Amino acid sequence: MKGRLVLPLLALGGCSGAQAPLDAWGVQAERIAALSHVLFWGGGLIFLITMGALVLAIAAPAHWRQRMGTRSFAIAAGIVFPVVTLTALLAHALGVSRAIMRPMSDAPMRVEIVGRQFWWEVRYPDLGEGALTANALHLPVGREVELHLTSGDVIHSVWIPNLHGKMDMIPGRVNRQRLRADRTGVLRGQCTEFCGLQHTLMAFDVVVQEPAEFEAWVARQRAPVPAPETAAQRRGMQVFGEAGCGACHAVRGTEWKARIAPDLSRVGSRLTLAAGALANRHSNLAGWIAAPQDIKPGNAMPAYARALEGADLLAVTDWLESLR
CATH class of the missing domain: 2.60.40.420 (Cupredoxins -  blue copper proteins)
Structure with missing residues (x-):
């Protein structure tokens, strides 16, 4: 019984949430979702019609099957119906595509x-x-x-x-x-x-x-970032500069203005770290500074686990976490 519920639950998982096309938060997404429903239900109806015709071709009385084998039926069902249906769907889809590109204001x-x-x-x-x-x-x-x-x-x-x-x-x-x-x-x-x-x-x-x-x-x-409030934060800011982090990152209100890597001016207020790879928590931030290649191999961030003492690594984490 539990196994039978898995597929419907997986299907329903795409209907809402933080990354769900059918859970529209704006007019453009609403139009795309409506088009998706038209294609889904329209395709489902065509499938049922096709399966119904197949059943009739196999099990219907002889006079029905004879009619389905005529030239006119073949032209109507095999050419006219698909051409009309696909043309209508194409026209509707192009209309939706044009509508979602239409400006809603003169000064976005x-x-x-x-x-x-x-x-x-x-x-x-x-x-x-x-x-x-x-x-x-x-x-x-x-x-x-x-x-x-x-x-x-x-x-x-x-x-x-x-x-x-x-x-x-x-x-x-x-x-x-x-x-x-x-x-x-x-x-x-x-x-x-x-x-x-x-x-x-x-x-x-x-x-x-x-x-x-x-x-x-x-x-x-x-605004410039706030000044460090604790000894650990002041040490963290000092280590940040000594370790060369400012060669890649910018922190507003300081001497570090590089644009090679993400701006860290308010990194403490962000919801995630490493482009969504980690939740923004103290332990995750420390782990990312220490061993980014273990978390996200191939990114441009060097590892600092060996370059920094444990206390200094935690001090940098404390300072970055305070940047809100």
């Missing part, structure tokens, strides 16, 4: 997302200098956003199932996608174009906030 908020192996750089150029983050996309609820999508290395592809369809990110090219989130909460985006060894661990959080909460988040992103 611009967000630039750059895909990199294997993380995401997210910038808000319309909101002032310093409005940027990594591996997290924050959106104000109810406001149209235009994503400017590109890549810094190989071809990536971004997909936020609850908000829109997939869009490729190509080096040297900017693709645009408009969307609007109509619910607050946390969603998940994912790279859907194979881009290397850690393609499957290249995700990001999508945090949809009330407008006032979003503005407060932007203000925190633009």
Whole structure:
């Protein structure tokens, strides 16, 4: 009995959640979900009609089978019906495709997302200098956003199932996608174009906030990080510089302004680490600094387990965790 329940439960798992195309959080996703229902139920109906015709061809009375073997029936069922049905579905699908690309406002908020192996750089150029983050996309609820999508290395592809369809990110090219989130909460985006060894661990959080909460988040992103409050945090900041972390990472309000690796200015407030690979907890952050290649082999982060003493490693973790 339990085994019979597994398949329906797995099927229902795709109907809601933080990465579910049928759980639409915006108008574009609603149209895509509606198209999916048309194709699913339409395909199911055609399957039933086909199976019914097969049963009639085998078990129906002789005069029925004779009619089904005529030239006119073959033309109607084998040519006219498929052509009309597929043409109608194509016209409907093209209409949906055009509708989801149609602008909803004249002044959407611009967000630039750059895909990199294997993380995401997210910038808000319309909101002032310093409005940027990594591996997290924050959106104000109810406001149209235009994503400017590109890549810094190989071809990536971004997909936020609850908000829109997939869009490729190509080096040297900017693709645009408009969307609007109509619910607050946390969603998940994912790279859907194979881009290397850690393609499957290249995700990001999508945090949809009330407008006032979003503005407060932007203000925190633009502001310098707070000064260390404890001796451990002060030591952690010192070790961060001595270990050369600032050669790759930026921390706003400090001398470290590199753009090679994710910006760490507010890393303590993020929900996940390593592009969605780990929940943002003290132990996971320490483990990531110590042995990133054991967690996500092939990424560009060097391991510091041997380069740092245990106390220094924990001090760096304490300081980064305080950056909220």
